[in-house]
Amino acid sequence: MGRRSGFEGFVRAAARSAAAAERESQRSIRANQTQMRQLERQAVRQQRISAAQEKEAHKLEKTMYLEDRHSEVADLNTELSNRVSELQDILPHTLCHDDRISFDSLRHTTPFPSFQPPPNLAPGLTPQKRLVPPPKGIQKLIPGAAKRHALRIEDAERENEATILKFNAQEAKKRAEFQKVRADYDAEKLAFDDKTARHNSEIDAFEASYFAKDTDAIIAYNEMVLTRSEYPAEGFQQLFRLAYAPDSSELVVEYDMPDVSVVPVVSEYRYIKTRDEIDSKARKPAEIKQRYQDIIASIALRTLHELFEADQANALRLVTFNGMLDTHDPASGREVRIPVVSVRATKDEFLTLNLERVDKVLCLRNLGAQVSSRPDELQAIKPIVEFDMIDRRFIDQGDALSGLESRPNLIELTPNEFEVLVANLFSKMGLDTKLTRSSRDGGVDAIAFDTRPVLGGKVVIQAKRYRDTVGVSAVRDLYGTMLNEGANKGILVCTSRYGPDAYNFSKDKPIELIDGGGLLFLLREHTGTEARITV
Known part of the structure; x- marks a missing residue:
């Protein structure tokens, strides 16, 4: 009985041990499985994080790309708006400027720079002589002390003499270089002063001739007025010629007008996201025609205003403006030069106009101007005065050439x-x-x-x-x-x-x-x- 109990105890112990081992094995398996699941979850989570980051990065990149495209469109529209504003401002731009030319501003008044001696050529300080102190005290009692002292004095004197000779040679070289620099400066100043005097003398003569209403001086002065006028850079060449009739105090201007291409054909830029393209909206033909007519009228009125306002000598009782268009005839392909606006105005009448508030085309017509109704289609008008009728020089040239x-x-x-x-x-x-x-x-x-x-x-x-x-x-x-x-x-x-x-x-x-x-x-x-x- 006792053995059976012991055997059973052993069996139960073995069973418990086996069960414990099985339980431990199962725990290990479960732990491994748990760890695997954790790793899998971590991997999935990391994949999701990476995917989210990639998606976010892609989204950010796409957002930035869209912003760049919209910025590009904004830049194009800003540039377009600035161009249109420049064209609208052709006449108002000149109304806030005094177009008179100051003759004093044409004179040279800047003095020639004062002479500045080069620092390296400044006189040097005379070198100090090396002195030999006499022997003192017990040194006097040393045999030969006096002789040695006399030799040292001779060495010092020779050294001092060599130093002075070298110093004097260097000073002489600097003086020669200084004199050359000064002579060059004096020559440059003399040439500058002479050139300034000649220039100012020419300005004095120009001013006197202008106020004496000399024909050439009147033309030269008014050429300066129109040349100084600031227009938009693109499409405006500012080419013109002037003629003056002193008997009637009339200035005739033949001015090369810009063609219709100065008016932007695009009215707006837009970004089409679905096509990833920048699209343009065409300006209506009627608007292009209206804006071009406004430009033609603005140049004519602006030129008259600038010339009359700048007329210090009261030499201009009349100004005639002929706006000419150099282009090619699309029907024949030939180069043509046609008049598209012609206006003549008296100074007294013109200066009463309030150009800030006028309708430009209507103002020209009220002045009796000939204005092409379709300058964009090269429709010509009859000039009030032909330029060659005023300037005899061009008639003579035509006789010889044609x-x-x-x-x-x-x-x-x-x-x-x-x-x-x-x-x-x-x-x-x-x-x-x-x-x-x-x-x-x-x-x-x-x-x-x-x-x-x-x-x-x-x-x-x-x-x-x-x-x-x-x-x-x-x-x-x-x-x-x-x-x-x-x-x-x-x-x-x-x-x-x-x-x-x-x-x-x-x-x-x-x-x-x-x-x-x-x-x-x-x-x-x-x-x-x-x-x-x-x-």
Whole structure:
């Protein structure tokens, strides 16, 4: 019984031990499994973190890319807005500036720099002599002390003499170099002062000539005024030529206008996210036309304003502005030069305008300007005054280069021939023109009838083959004849030009004044006649 109990105890102990081992093994397995699951969870968590970080980085990169694209669009729209603002500011820009040129500002007043001696050439200090002290005390009692002292004195004297010789040689070299530097400075200062004096003398002469209203000085001064005018850099070449007629105090400006390409064809830039593209919205053709007309009018008014405001010598009673467009005809491909605006204004009248508030195109038309209604389509107008009628130099050059001697000179025609020419011209222009007898015309050279309904009527035409400026009396005579004839309109044609009083008198009346330049233009346009006017 006892053995059985012991055996059973052993079996139970073994069973407990085996069970414990099994439990430990299971715990180990479970621990390993738990650890594996933890590692798996950590790996999954890390993968998720990495994925989230990658996604966030990608999202951030995409956000930054979109911001860059939007910034690019903003920059394009800012640049576009600035360009449009520059074009709108062409006239207002000049109204806040004094366009008069100060002659003092043209003179050279900066003095030549004062002479500064080079520090290395400054005089040196004389070197101190080396002294040999005499023997003292017991040194005197040493045999040969006096002799040795005398030798040391001789050595010191030789050394001192060599030092002085070297110092003097160095000082002499510095003095020579100093004299050369000073001589070079004096020569440069003399040349500078001479150049300054000549320049200032030229400015003095220029100023005196300008206020004496010398033609060349008037032209040079006004060239400076227009050259100093600040325009947008892109598309504005600021090319022009000037002519001055001293008898009528008239300045004629022929100005090269920018073409329609200065108006941006894009009105706005936008970013299309779905296509990842920057898209542009086209400006409407009607807006391009309106803005271009505004630019043409702004340049004309700005030029008149600058010239009249800068007129210190009161040399300009009249200014005529012809805006020309150099381009190519898309129909023929040929280079063409066409007038798109022509305006003549008196100084007294123009300076009464409030240019800050005017409608530019309407203001020009109120001044009697010829303004192309479609400058963007190269629609030409008739210049009020042709430039070559004022500046005889260009006429002479044309004679030499283009064989103008083969063209009829209107001045050489007889009065009757000239009247016939004018009558033929208006017949070609569509009027029913009848010449009058010279003995019975009462100042009328031709009667013409405009057969158009409503707009038509009787027209009185007078032709003046004059060499000198036509005054207001001829215009008054024409107006009186119109009233006597019951005419709707009067036309005065001359081979020269008109004074300011003539234009002022005719301004509010149904009178058209055609000067020599306008006559040549009409003959060329309507009859194909290439004439000339050479006095």
